[in-house]
Amino acid sequence: MMARLTAGVTRRSAILLAMLLAALLAAPWLVNDYLLTVLIIILYFAYTGQAWNIMMGFAGQLSLGHALYLGLGGYVAATLFTRFGVGPWLGFVAAIPVATAAGGIIGFLAFRFRVAGIYFAILTIAFAEFARVGFDHWDYVNASSGLFVPVKQYAHNNPWLLRGDPAMFYYVILGATAFLFVLCHFLVRSRAGYFWLAIREDEVAARSAGIDTFRYKMIAVMVSAAMTSFAGVFYAFFYNNLFPEQVFGIFRSVEIILGPIIGGIGTLFGPILGAFVLKGLAEALNSIMTAFGVDLPGATQVFYGVCLLIVVVALPDGVWPPLARLLGIGTSKP
Amino acid sequence: MPLEVYLNVAIGGVLTGLVYGLMALGLSVIFGVVRVVNFAHGEMMTVAMFLAVVLCSALHVDPLVLLVPIAAVLFVFGYVLQRGLINPFITRPEHSQFLLLVALAIIITNTLLIIFGPDARTVQTAYGFDSFQFGRIIVDAAKVYAGIAAIIFAAALFVFFRFTLIGKAIRAGADNHTGALVVGLDVKRLYALTFGLGAACVGAAGTMMTLLVDATPMLGPSYTLLAFVIVITGGLGSMPGALVGGVLIGLTEALAGLLFTPSAKSMFAFAILVLVLLFRPQGILGKRLA
Numbered sequence: 001m002m003a004r005l006t007a008g009v010t011r012r013s014a015i016l017l018a019m020l021l022a023a024l025l026a027a028p029w030l031v032n033d034y035l036l037t038v039l040i041i042i043l044y045f046a047y048t049g050q051a052w053n054i055m056m057g058f059a060g061q062l063s064l065g066h067a068l069y070l071g072l073g074g075y076v077a078a079t080l081f082t083r084f085g086v087g088p089w090l091g092f093v094a095a096i097p098v099a100t101a102a103g104g105i106i107g108f109l110a111f112r113f114r115v116a117g118i119y120f121a122i123l124t125i126a127f128a129e130f131a132r133v134g135f136d137h138w139d140y141v142n143a144s145s146g147l148f149v150p151v152k153q154y155a156h157n158n159p160w161l162l163r164g165d166p167a168m169f170y171y172v173i174l175g176a177t178a179f180l181f182v183l184c185h186f187l188v189r190s191r192a193g194y195f196w197l198a199i200r201e202d203e204v205a206a207r208s209a210g211i212d213t214f215r216y217k218m219i220a221v222m223v224s225a226a227m228t229s230f231a232g233v234f235y236a237f238f239y240n241n242l243f244p245e246q247v248f249g250i251f252r253s254v255e256i257i258l259g260p261i262i263g264g265i266g267t268l269f270g271p272i273l274g275a276f277v278l279k280g281l282a283e284a285l286n287s288i289m290t291a292f293g294v295d296l297p298g299a300t301q302v303f304y305g306v307c308l309l310i311v312v313v314a315l316p317d318g319v320w321p322p323l324a325r326l327l328g329i330g331t332s333k334p
Numbered sequence: 335m336p337l338e339v340y341l342n343v344a345i346g347g348v349l350t351g352l353v354y355g356l357m358a359l360g361l362s363v364i365f366g367v368v369r370v371v372n373f374a375h376g377e378m379m380t381v382a383m384f385l386a387v388v389l390c391s392a393l394h395v396d397p398l399v400l401l402v403p404i405a406a407v408l409f410v411f412g413y414v415l416q417r418g419l420i421n422p423f424i425t426r427p428e429h430s431q432f433l434l435l436v437a438l439a440i441i442i443t444n445t446l447l448i449i450f451g452p453d454a455r456t457v458q459t460a461y462g463f464d465s466f467q468f469g470r471i472i473v474d475a476a477k478v479y480a481g482i483a484a485i486i487f488a489a490a491l492f493v494f495f496r497f498t499l500i501g502k503a504i505r506a507g508a509d510n511h512t513g514a515l516v517v518g519l520d521v522k523r524l525y526a527l528t529f530g531l532g533a534a535c536v537g538a539a540g541t542m543m544t545l546l547v548d549a550t551p552m553l554g555p556s557y558t559l560l561a562f563v564i565v566i567t568g569g570l571g572s573m574p575g576a577l578v579g580g581v582l583i584g585l586t587e588a589l590a591g592l593l594f595t596p597s598a599k600s601m602f603a604f605a606i607l608v609l610v611l612l613f614r615p616q617g618i619l620g621k622r623l624a
Contacts, residue, residue: 062429113612117428118371122562123611126604129559133601250555254436261433297452298444298551305440312433313419316426 049271060200073232103225264318351584360535376557382540412533569620
């Protein structure tokens with residue numbers, strides 16, 4: 001187990017990783033609540049980006065509808081909590097099969113009927129949009145008026161019910177992000193991981209080599225969907241509200257993919273770095289605008305667009321590979 | 335409900351569908367020739383809509399007068415875009431092109447949001463409340479004008495591609511890129527022209543669309559999706575397919591809005607998309623892609 005954990009990790013990258021982890025663990029004592037909330041959002045993006053990366057970065061299947069799994073996770077957990085008093089962790093356990101099934105249905109239809117490339121991306125959007133409009137009209141989940149998780153003051157943090165101060169949410173999402181990072185580290189060095197990379201590089205060749213491409217693409221979609229659903233549970237209990245327009249919207253799916261693309265598709269560290277770069281720069285922009293007393297609602301989004309444009313044009317492999325070379329730890333692109 | 339109600343709604347849906355079809359025609363032409371999927375298509379549509387709204391109120395003219403000028407503006411926009419930004423990407427992987435245009439889409443939508451705010455804007459026309467009556471069937475005048483204009487614009491494009499030398503050159507470049515280079519065609523320029531023409535379709539369609547719906551910046555993504563649904567349904571790269579797909583989707587949306595609730599109408603369009611992708615991925619009129 002330990003041998004596999006450290007496989008392919010150089011001493012230098014292990015030290016840098018330990019330093020980053022230490023800094024992240026200490027953060028609640030070092031920063032104020034506002035910055036901590038920013039860090040929570042960064043880690044949320046790192047988490048969702050990492051989950052998306054399993055599908056696109058490893059198996060080469062471009063999903064533009066990941067909001068579907070996010071929304072399903074959030075709605076399952078929030079509905080169970082508000083209607084039946086079931087806690088979010090059990091809610092997550094319930095959300096996993098729902099999100100996995102959704103991913104499985106999309107994957108099955110797409111891969112069985114050879115819907116690939118751009119058509120596959122459109123199909124994923126179509127399902128997310130279908131869910132958005134569907135939830136918008138589904139009275140059981142309050143349709144378009146939204147689902148609210150009751151906010152009560154608790155004397156102590158209650159991690160079991162995900163009720164508490166920002167520091168508690170911070171450690172929850174930090175733990176999840178670390179878990180997913182380690183999981184992806186294992187996955188990419190597993191049998192399935194090598195098959196995914198083969199499929200990503202050349203699907204026909206992978207099939208000729210005897211890889212059951214249908215099966216491994218299905219696994220990628222379902223693992224990615226299941227992991228994304230946790231981000232939905234977290235979203236529901238962190239923001240305490242869910243609107244179909246907000247969680248299933250196309251911009252939500254696009255937002256998920258920005259981090260890993262800017263960081264570097266297919267790298268383990270890309271989604272994390274991308275989340276820090278993107279959100280960090282956006283926060284800097286916000287504080288500059290606040291300092292000058294400017295209030296432009298679309299400005300952050302324009303900024304995201306410009307960042308994406310620059311990265312896609314100038315750094316097609318993302319920010320991480322050149323940065324990794326700079327840090328002398330090689331690229332972790334498998 | 336009496337039959338006339340269905341017929342009225344269906345005719346309205348077909349006319350709206352023609353405008354959709356013209357918008358999708360632009361996407362189809364760009365894909366068919368340049369092989370780039372324009373994911374900023376609906377966003378370009380909203381640019382045209384806002385141009386129409388602003389110019390109509392500033393110059394006190396009818397949107398139909400602005401049809402050609404706005405199409406020309408979008409043509410230049412598309413030409414420059416292809417020449418400057420997209421051309422280096424035509425040899426890059428599909429997802430890379432896609433992300434470039436997603437970036438552009440985000441920038442366009444939110445720039446419009448910054449300039450115009452989130453409120454819906456509308457144009458005032460002299461015939462806004464007029465309608466034509468054929469027996470017991472009543473059709474909005476605005477929809478009739480928009481539908482006819484869409485047909486004329488699409489027909490002009492067909493004629494251009496079929497009978498002019500440049501149109502033939504563009505089709506040659508689409509059929510065989512290397513062959514076109516060998517015989518000395520300036521393929522880069524032809525690609526830019528094609529992207530411009532696709533954008534001009536959007537310009538015309540967007541101008542007409544202001545007669546039918548209010549303009550908001552947030553319409554962009556939904557029109558992009560709609561354009562994709564239409565061209566995939568009709569057959570990506572097929573010009574008649576785009577119009578047929580547009581009419582089909584327009585009709586479906588109108589009837590779904592009548593039978594269920596208008597806000598759920600896009601579900602039916604997506605259902606059609608999923609069925610087409612699964613059972614006839616080349617689209618109704620498309621040829622099977624190699």
